[in-house]
Ligand code: PEP
């Protein structure tokens with residue numbers, strides 16, 4: 001059960017203390033407090049855990065400070081979309097809105113290789129009005145002999161160049177909690193020229209200690225990718241780990257599943273789950289067409305498979321696209337064969353807009369037929 005308090009409830013007020021005292025005295029019920037400070041107001045929610053069936057929602061509604069009571073109808077207490085749940089689904093980070101109702105493109109380097117390529121990439125994004133990118137510094141590689149990423153050594157120039165070209169959010173994978181500290185400290189040293197979205201990759205979806213570390217901090221939002229060999233439910237529970245530690249600024253990423261059934265693509269494309277995740281949870285949903293498809297093959301219609309699956313995700317309501325680009329894919333140190341070129345950037349953006357408009361039209365169509373079927 002969730003008790004949603006009136007906005008801006010003061011945690012030192014007598015009413016608030018009364019509420020805490022009352023809840024503290026309930027047998028077999030524990031609670032966790034989740035506080036969300038936005039630009040306009042602070043929202044406080046109490047998550048009651050335990051034998052909540054015996055509580056009457058009407059009684060709880062009468063408690064001091066309580067505005068609304070929600071009965072939890074799914075296992076994802078914080079991120080789930082419960083019955084009559086009208087709570088907002090989004091958040092704002094460094095001036096960029098992330099929600100189930102909009103779309104952000106994160107085109108960029110799979111792995112940072114040198115300052116020259118980072119600058120060319122960011123300049124191109126800037127000239128096409130994009131304010132988000134992806135930049136891998138810590139790369140989890142299958143072979144220990146492959147390039148592992150420049151790690152903290154590249155952070156200074158990546159952040160400074162982002163500032164120079166107006167990039168507001170960089171998605172950057174972390175594989176260990178020390179990486180979060182390194183990112184934080186270099187952002188401090190460089191004067192916060194940009195913002196970072198911590199990316200937790202498919203190999204770490206169930207790295208619970210990493211999830212707890214990323215969940216305990218509130219400086220950075222998190223892009224959690226779906227585990228490539230586990231069920232959707234298991235991956236959504238991994239997201240709930242982040243939220244239960246206190247950080248609910250989470251985007252859920254689909255990136256394809258590991259199975260030969262997807263051949264000849266690198267992974268089996270799972271973007272049919274975009275609307276499913278949006279129905280089950282309040283998280284914005286990201287698609288990663290590059291790691292799903294893994295090649296630059298194109299169809300008989302001359303359209304790249306990467307662009308086909310991007311459109312499929314967007315027309316189904318995806319809220320973020322994480323996609324590999326490189327100024328010179330032949331020279332990329334990681335995943336060059338799946339990267340799009342900078343000449344393809346405006347084409348990619350235009351193609352995305354077509355799918356996005358089609359999605360908006362589909363929503364209008366569904367609305368038109370809503371009460372007639
Ligand atoms: C990546 O986005 O660079 C990456 C390694 O993705 P994934 O975790 O989906 O394999």
Ligand code: MN
Nearest residue numbers: 110291334335
């Ligand atoms: Mn990659």
